[in-house]
């Protein structure tokens with residue numbers, strides 16, 4: 001069983017899919033590990049860290065691999081190096097990318113999307129959405145603090161008092177909860193909003209204040225899967241009115257609101273942005289999915305007369321070493337379920353619910369029901 005750790009070809013992707021810790025674990029499963037040169041460099045892992053735990057580092061690492069582990073969906077030039085029948089496991093970003101999935105299918109590899117892992121207890125250790133969102137939520141506050149140019153905690157000094165920063169977190173999933181906790185640790189006064197009622201108690205347990213339109217629709221806004229529904233226009237209007245008043249008084253707004261398979265909800269209008277004080281900062285973690293803040297631009301910090309909208313993409317990647325370490329562990333845990341431990345060989349159970357939920361392509365075809373080519 002040969003496993004290859006790919007070097008990401010996207011220059012904006014600093015993460016890597018393995019760590020010295022997971023290489024050791026893969027070896028204990030009986031796998032040979034080959035790493036492409038420089039794969040871990042941007043995550044603080046020079047090749048020597050991998051060779052020290054028994055991996056080989058080789059430019060040909062991908063060639064005969066049975067499993068290729070990586071961070072981003074492989075492009076055609078990468079697929080050309082994989083052997084037919086190989087498994088490739090990554091964050092595949094499949095929604096709206098059906099053409100790319102067809103290219104993967106045509107290459108004859110079996111692709112698995114880590115982000116489609118069901119959120120069940122057994123798969124918690126494989127949950128890349130959580131591991132990466134947690135770091136993104138943390139980093140969003142750090143980015144906000146950096147762009148703010150003022151202190152977060154209240155400081156009473158002989159030279160005068162610095163007021164505590166006011167932070168408003170919109171969307172309280174995994175990223176939002178970590179953003180609240182991080183902003184609180186830095187001494188900010190934190191408020192937060194979400195459309196799922198379950199979040200109210202979570203927000204309050206972190207010492208922040210909850211703010212939301214708590215009507216009948218709010219009471220039913222959570223799907224059976226634990227996600228938010230797309231809210232009605234009426235609800236959105238009420239939410240906007242409440243938010244508009246609150247945002248005026250905030251120093252930092254961090255938005256993380258997402259709806260699975262849909263564009264991110266627009267929560268902050270250009271007018272609301274304009275109503276903030278100069279020096280205020282908005283950090284839009286949803287920018288890659290269309291953005292929660294009007295005027296946010298992917299990969300840019302927009303400055304509107306002293307109000308900044310931070311639109312960094314791949315925010316977890318801005319804490320690359322930690323993000324890689326957790327991602328590597330998520331991946332290992334998934335691959336482990338595909339190995340016959342006695343025989344020490346690959347034995348994919350295509351009927352396993354984790355495999356069914358994540359498998360996109362097999363034997364030259366797109367097999368996932370959600371991404372069938374449109375006829």
Ligand code: NAD
Nearest residue numbers: 119120130171172173174194195196226228256257258265
């Ligand atoms: P997400 O990334 O899909 O969305 C982020 C947040 O945005 C969610 O809290 C959502 O309710 C909120 N949101 C959506 N529309 C909004 C709007 N119009 N206004 C305000 N907020 C809005 O969510 P997530 O971080 O993936 O977490 C979703 C849920 O899944 C949470 O309940 C989380 O605890 C749960 N979860 C479960 C597991 C598990 O059981 N293994 C693992 C991770 C997360």
